[in-house]
Amino acid sequence: MLKIENLTKSFGNMTAVDAVNFEVQSGEIMGLIGQNGAGKTTTFRMILDFLTPNQGQIFWNGQPLKGQDMSFIGYLPEERGLYPKMRLQDQISYFAQLHGMTKKEVNEVLPEWFERFEVKGKLRDKVKDLSKGNQQKVQLIAALIFHPKLIILDEPFSGLDPVNAGLLEDGIQMLKAEGSAIIFSSHDMGNVQALSDHLVMLRQGKVVLDGTVSQIRDSYGKTKIFLQSPLTKEELEATEGVLKVVEHDHQMELTLAAEEVGQEIFKMATANGYITEFRQEPPTLDEIFRLKVGEVDA
């Protein structure tokens, strides 16, 4: 289990990470979201001991992480890179050996991993001869092949097509089932929603959201309504408690001030009997993200 306590890092006058707390259990996937510059990479870099925090501590299974052998951590940096002129096999083998595997072990399991991620390339090919997508897969394999207990993936989905993103999700789920603690950052709330057991959002170095996806969504109340009824946009906008109405084709998307307003809308919409759609839900993660980003400091 990874536990971050009161983690703070500043560069000169700029506080990049400000008193951050969170926990990632073994067998749990945590999504870390936030805009560029919110402090995600700095947080990762402190966990990896590239940077020393000004304050706070990082614990792994109750022990301070600093000074421990970091071989159990698998890390995929945001910007990818491999040795262009090295054979795939040698490359993965080198990284894996640095994480405690032997060359023999790597050679035994490597074909299996190539199959799992459907890498289009041979073990003896050189990296520069591979397509970008395949290079990304190779790098992922290098980060995961040694079955790390803690996995840190910085924007793992960026640049992957839906098929490859699916393969990546499968890979992450597999390691989760083995009991790895996994943190990943992403801009795509779809991935975050699908994968995360738990998510943390940073804004200007501070944690502004922390919980499971449904907890976070529910905490905002069911303030969204999708409606197909005889009511016009004007009628809806005139109703008290309706903040915004957006018309898509025949469907209206309403943003409410409070969940209770929904009952009033339902009554109005069904006054003349049958309607085809009335759906009330909490805001999507995407909307919450935008909401949080837009919030001004109190």
Next chain:
Amino acid sequence: MHKFWLVFKHVYLKNIKSGSWIFMVVFPVLLIMLAVGVGYLASGMENNTKVAVVSDTPIQMKIPDVKVENTTAAKADKLLKSEKVEGVLEIKMTPEVSGKLTMQDDAPDSLKINVTQALSTLKLQVTAAKLKLAPKDVAELVTPATLTSNSVKVDDGKIVTKDESAAALNRILAVTITVVIMIVTMIYGSLVAQEIATEKGTRIMEILLSAVSAKTQFYAKVFAVMGLLLTQVAIYALAIAVAVPFLKQIKMVKQVLEMVDLSALLGVVPLMALLFLLVGTFTYAVLAALAGSLVSSVEQVQMAVMPLSMLGLVGYFLSLTAQAGDSWFVSVASYIPFLNISVMPVRVALNQASFAEGWISLGVAVVFMVLFTMLVAKVYKSNVLVYSDSGLLKGFKRSLQIMKAEKNQK
């Protein structure tokens, strides 16, 4: 330690298998083999020089390095026209020994000298016979006065004797040292810079950092490059050990060996030069690591190698200046880190500096190397995390800020 060896092995094996390293090792060997081969062929061709000798009295003419064919004037003319001989020598014994040499224009220059020498010997014999001199008297007459020579050096009011052949050898050594140190430090320096800059530019560095501490990586890389250098030195030592027995059979090499006392090669100067080479390469490798860790992309590698080439060139020109003669700035430079490694060994080889001065400068170089390495090992960690598009110097400034911020936490 395990991870140190993994990184060491990775860098070492990767480069030892690379074409550029193999080329660097093999090329000088090929060059020397070519030079020896050409020399061998040239000396072999000279032996093939043939001269037709026409004489009014039958004599046995011996000309050094030339095959002689005694013949008649008419035949000699034919031989020359058919280019079977390079020259025709007509000898007249009366009234006194004289000769007339007709040469093809492509005959070797040494032919005339050799013929003159042969004729003089002949004349000496004839004259000695006329004067009725005993062979013993002749031998006494032609023995030149003996001259032994030493080159000496005044050191602190004392005269220090120096063997002349050793001095000549040292001069050759000085030139060799200048070139070898410059080439080796440049090549191994840029090897390190490129290695690190590529890892940083391709962001492999971050993956490595997550498994191996920056310090371990840094030391492993620099030592791996030293390992490559030692391998190269060992290969040459082995090559020489194998080649010498064969080379000794070549006439030209034999002549050189007779002239020069090769034991001077096992003396203090070459040892010092080798130590300077090792220390120098290490220091330049560390500087290269510093420069390489500052780049942000692979395209900037050339920028990283620049400070290295600049320093190397300054050292090179200073040692060329030292070869031309001693001067105060050359003596000063021979103690300045980075420059001393190429300037001081040359000065010692040329007797401009004493061994004691050489050892002091080497001491300075070693102390500087250790301190510099420790410093760079520290900066390296923050360097590799900084990506700055505004050049190496700005990047370095930011890196120092990070290092300072990090220091306050420990």
